[in-house]
Amino acid sequence: MSLLVIGTLALDKVETPYEARDEALGGSATFFCFAASNFHQVGLVGVIGDDFPMGEIAKLEAHGVDTRGVEKAAGKTFRWAGRYEADWNTRTTLDTQLGVFENWMPTVPDEMTNARFVFLANAAPAVQSAALDQCENPEFVMLDTMNLWIDIARDELLALIRRVDGIVLNDEEARMLTGQRNLIKAARAVLALGPKYVILKKGEHGAFLVGKDVHFSLPAYPVDNVVDPTGAGDSFAGGFMGYISAARNTDPLTLKRAMLYGTVTASFCVQGFSVEELVRHDRGRVEARFNELLSITSF
């Protein structure tokens, strides 16, 4: 096993200005898996309730995701409900039901503990730490988090940040974590917390990567038909980690190319509801859009 993700599998209720859907497949690890599996096989560690539609697990497996680390627990699957405003940038969480995720602690299957690349998708820092504890000397660990954990579990999160190689944050999270409004200053402040690399995501305005040996800034791929932004960040991470894991390399050039693959993968994600477009996309479409993004952003 080369690439491992720990995170949520969820059922989402999503309202956009144009459409509403209930019981849509969601969760940080789910989006990551569909995104990364285009590049490399992924091992998935997470938990579902007894109400989870097993056809979705079959769909993940059909995409080459190793689901042996998905635990089925008695109770309800994690549920999230949210609404997007017409500008797509304003998201309101309407409801969160942790369900079986509430008291879950991850068990990384023996076959997966030797993963070289590990993505700790958004979850409580205690859950992320417990998963990382079970990994044997991974080459590159990337962490995601959210405002909630920065707010209520800051110390645990800071301890975890010191143990990882990279962290992905959106602009709001980076400001909240560091108290710096300017995003360059915020990114430098995050680096001072320990990781070698920070990826700062700015939604429709693109993303940048900073580290001691690299500084790379990239606009978003221009999407003119956003359908549902849910999972865009996890899809970015999936494209990024999937690419570097397949390349088995983290040199600056590989990281820069991975930023493009992450951006392209996220652009597919937002063009469909839930994982619809991620499921549909294939490596050929990814490569075509990669080349298009390259031509838009370079000479």
Added chain:
Amino acid sequence: MSLLVIGTLALDKVETPYEARDEALGGSATFFCFAASNFHQVGLVGVIGDDFPMGEIAKLEAHGVDTRGVEKAAGKTFRWAGRYEADWNTRTTLDTQLGVFENWMPTVPDEMTNARFVFLANAAPAVQSAALDQCENPEFVMLDTMNLWIDIARDELLALIRRVDGIVLNDEEARMLTGQRNLIKAARAVLALGPKYVILKKGEHGAFLVGKDVHFSLPAYPVDNVVDPTGAGDSFAGGFMGYISAARNTDPLTLKRAMLYGTVTASFCVQGFSVEELVRHDRGRVEARFNELLSITSF
């Protein structure tokens, strides 16, 4: 004369979260001139009142700006007052005093009517049109405007847009002009109004250029010490037009390079109050930052 600008010379009152200044040199054409003169000689057409500090005219001339088109009229110089909020993205106009600009119609000096490159800086469309009428077959005309004119002089503006080669707009102006919220759709809708090229500026999030033979997107240069954003857009235009005018070329590669020069020039502008940093910058500093931006945004 190769490069000509028509626009305002002003005295600004600016409040930022950190500082306030009164009677600071401002105006769309002023910023443009200091920005463009690093690349090429500029001819300036504008109007000042009898209260305008003539030392500022000398400063423009010292930067190679031909000020023979600056008319001195009886009355007060155009004055603008505004305030920036802590996020730097929210700007409130506190006061506008048109002064001598109110009834002014431009006269392009005979020596300047053969300009090959013309920038119609922000002013009433009637003023911009009158200036353009006096130009003899320029190779490339670029237009800037603002919300006010989109609102109160839409028909005149649309007629003028059909006559120019390119237009620069910020995100808000593009949405207002086209009714399209998505910026890619907005840019395409602007192209449908007639110009060959649209530059859409997104402030700290960069800018993109679209046209029939080019699509180029660029993040902003990462500035961690914003002092005063006033004039950033005009400085961008100055760097852009100064570069293509010096190159006497508008092929896609030149336009892409010009986007970088515009971005770099705007980044200097915001690092000082009024034109302070623009006055201080020189071609060597511009080239160093151009190379830095190139390394941040390419492989």
